[in-house]
Amino acid sequence: MPGWRRSAPTLTVSSEYVVNAGVYVEAIGKTISTDSGVTNTPNEELKLISSLMAVTPKPSFYRSGSRIFFIETENNGAVWSYIEISRPKLLEALREIANLYPQSEVLLGDKEAGTVLTTAQEQGESAAVLGLFDDESLHNSSMPEMRKMHGVNYFITPNDVSSLHLSLIMYVNQNEITRPLSQFITWFYTLFIIAIIVMILYSFSVNLMIHRPLSKLVKAFHMIETDNLNIMIESKTKDEFHYVFNSFNNMARKLKNSIEDNYEQKIALQRSQLKQLQSQINPHFLYNSFF
Numbered sequence: 001m002p003g004w005r006r007s008a009p010t011l012t013v014s015s016e017y018v019v020n021a022g023v024y025v026e027a028i029g030k031t032i033s034t035d036s037g038v039t040n041t042p043n044e045e046l047k048l049i050s051s052l053m054a055v056t057p058k059p060s061f062y063r064s065g066s067r068i069f070f071i072e073t074e075n076n077g078a079v080w081s082y083i084e085i086s087r088p089k090l091l092e093a094l095r096e097i098a099n100l101y102p103q104s105e106v107l108l109g110d111k112e113a114g115t116v117l118t119t120a121q122e123q124g125e126s127a128a129v130l131g132l133f134d135d136e137s138l139h140n141s142s143m144p145e146m147r148k149m150h151g152v153n154y155f156i157t158p159n160d161v162s163s164l165h166l167s168l169i170m171y172v173n174q175n176e177i178t179r180p181l182s183q184f185i186t187w188f189y190t191l192f193i194i195a196i197i198v199m200i201l202y203s204f205s206v207n208l209m210i211h212r213p214l215s216k217l218v219k220a221f222h223m224i225e226t227d228n229l230n231i232m233i234e235s236k237t238k239d240e241f242h243y244v245f246n247s248f249n250n251m252a253r254k255l256k257n258s259i260e261d262n263y264e265q266k267i268a269l270q271r272s273q274l275k276q277l278q279s280q281i282n283p284h285f286l287y288n289s290f291f
Contacts, residue, residue, distance in 0.1 A: 020084040024049065027078060049082055060165050061085075063116070087117070094119050097170060104172040108161070116166060125149075129171055133158065146174065213241040220248060229256040 022033025022045065029041045036045060052062040052069060062069040068085040094106040098119045107118035107126045111133070115126040132147045144157045153174040158167045216233055223231045232249050235242040 017086050017089045018083055019086045022082050024080040024082075025078070049080060053080070059113070060163065068116070090117055091119065101172045101176050103176045104170060106168065106170045108164075108166055108168050110166050113166060129154075129156065129169060132156065147171075209239070213245075217241075217244065217248065220252075224252065224255075229259065 020033055020035045022031055022035070024031045024041070024046055030038055031041060031043060031046050032038050033045060036043070039045065048064060049069070049071060052064060053071060053073075055062065062071055066087050068087055068090075069082050070085065071080060071082045073080050090108075094108065094117055098104050098106045105118065105120040105125070107115055107120065107129060109115040109117070109126065109130060111130050115123060115130065118126040120126050128149050132149065144155050147154055147156050149171075154171045155174055155177055156169060156171040158169045161168055220231050220233050229252055231252060233245040235245040
């Protein structure tokens with residue numbers, strides 16, 4: 001017995017979820033607990049445990065108002081051991097799970113036992129969630145399901161707690177799950193539109209900076225082929241095409257000057273040949289005239 005008295009405080013200290021641990025020994029007519037110590041029976045603590053033990057069929061845990069107990073019997077009921085679990089600590093643990101997503105709640109319970117613990121403010125909400133499942137699907141399914149409740153779609157994930165014959169159910173508003181995806185889609189379309197605008201601007205700039213000057217240059221070469229040497233390409237920019245256009249204009253001017261010089265040389269040569277012929281013809285003409 002002294003050994004158990006030492007282990008009971010150790011049990012409460014080692015786990016913050018245990019608020020009271022005790023044992024009732026029928027042979028000595030006493031209860032020993034961390035709260036009240038060694039107490040003769042009958043007492044209030046034994047009356048509470050006795051009322052809970054009268055419940056049939058025997059559940060995996062017992063509830064008395066907001067208090068939760070685990071009770072085990074040994075030696076044909078001659079020894080009862082019981083542990084009271086801290087409801088606030090369990091609720092705090094459930095809230096930590098619920099904080100993973102905004103607008104999400106967590107409940108512990110099933111259709112038969114109802115809601116044991118819930119982070120929801122409205123108890124009716126937990127009952128509505130439990131009503132969405134039948135007993136078999138509640139305990140056998142661990143895959144998230146989408147269910148509609150009060151006109152809102154929820155992702156509901158049940159997890160079976162076999163030791164308690166209960167289910168730990170987390171339900172999240174669908175909008176909280178799909179909001180990041182919606183934001184991603186919004187960003188995708190935004191970036192897609194920006195990419196299209198950039199492509200249009202790039203195409204326009206390529207057309208303005210490369211295609212149009214090349215077209216000018218090609219047209220100028222076609223005019224050169226038709227012996228039109230009076231073509232001059234104007235350049236309003238100071239880019240690479242400005243150098244190309246100036247080089248083309250210089251080439252056209254030099255070609256024109258070269259052709260004019262060649263033409264004038266030919267005219268001068270023809271004139272000199274004509275004068276030479278005239279000089280050869282003139283004496284004979286005079287001689288023939290005198291003859």
